[in-house]
Amino acid sequence: MITLRKNEKIYLIKRRHPIVLRLELLPEVFIFFAILVLMTFLLFMPLPSLPEWVIEFAPSLLEFEIRGLLLFSLSFLLLIFWQVIWLTITNYYLDSWIITNKRTIHTELRGLFSRIVSSVPHDRIQDITIDVHGILPTVLHFGDLHIQTAGEFREFIFRQIPDPYKTKEVIFEARREFLKALKKEDA
Amino acid sequence: MIALILIFLSIAIIVFSLISAIIIFYHFKRFALSADQNVKKILNVFKFGIIILILLNLFFLILTLF
Incomplete structure (x- = not known):
């Protein structure tokens, strides 16, 4: 950590204007919440069965429930976007x-x-x-x-x-x- | 085969998350001001968020496989 010298007092800490952070975060947070909404939708709505061409291409997919597969993929994306958001916040907070x-x-x-x-x-x-x-x-x-x-x-x-x-x-x-x-x- | 791919993807994203968490924690511990009280709060939000999302990922993996 940055430690201050003896008898050193902080007068002011400056970071970039919060609007700069908000503008940077806007697309990332929007995608994050869009994934969350999609996951909620998937949890409660009935899903159609897989199209035939998908089953022909990968018949082993029939072993799995399509809902579970989609939710797993979306939770995967959610985790990635959580980290992207926090890397942006880290970059903002530590540029001081x-x-x-x-x-x-x-x-x-x-x-x-x-x-x-x-x-x-x-x-x-x-x-x-x-x-x-x-x-x-x-x-x-x-x-x-x-x-x-x-x-x-x-x-x-x-x-x-x-x-x-x-x-x-x-x-x-x-x-x-x-x-x-x-x-x-x-x- | 698909089950193996799903397990591999899950392990890969968990490892990637842990590495990125270590990087974020390192930066805050190394470069934040020692007197800054907000750092602890920020790191706690990040930590709990990442734990919940990893558990959610594992939950959906188990739900898909079994």
Whole structure:
């Protein structure tokens, strides 16, 4: 787990806007519930017998009840979609930006077996820019926040976060406090 | 023959589910914030869901075979 340093306090945890997750999950959840409805339908409705061409193609199918076979296949799909839904949620939940009183931490999933954790101390921050474009981001107040950093640190991008302007203020406030604390330590 | 295929499919999906569960648990344990209380709840929902669906899959397999 990501553990904080001594005397480090969390100011803000940011993830992508929930609407982004909902839009990603919509087709997966729809298929999941469609399978559930179909299974309920199969459990209670009478089924016609197998067509003749199917029986000719695979006569051993007659040994099994068609309802059981269909329910087994659908439960198989249900299990697959449950995992797909949770992989999407994991990807959303663990792509986060944590602003503390000392640094900004970023964790990002790049494929199932590749995750990046990076952090930048507040004194390295040079500039912050906000990028909101499109109808949905403008209406729902979410967008990208870019942090330009000095030295070997790369550019930090908070993607599709809600309230990017408020986040910018929090980062600048944290930076001010961090620099003040650094000056005190030097003195 | 079909019974064997069904059993093989069932075992394959259970193994696949367990592997994906391990990956999801690993990511949450390794990369979530230690102070985050929601992680436990999220993992519990996932865990119970996957157990129920595996049992449902096995139930329908038994129902089909016997």
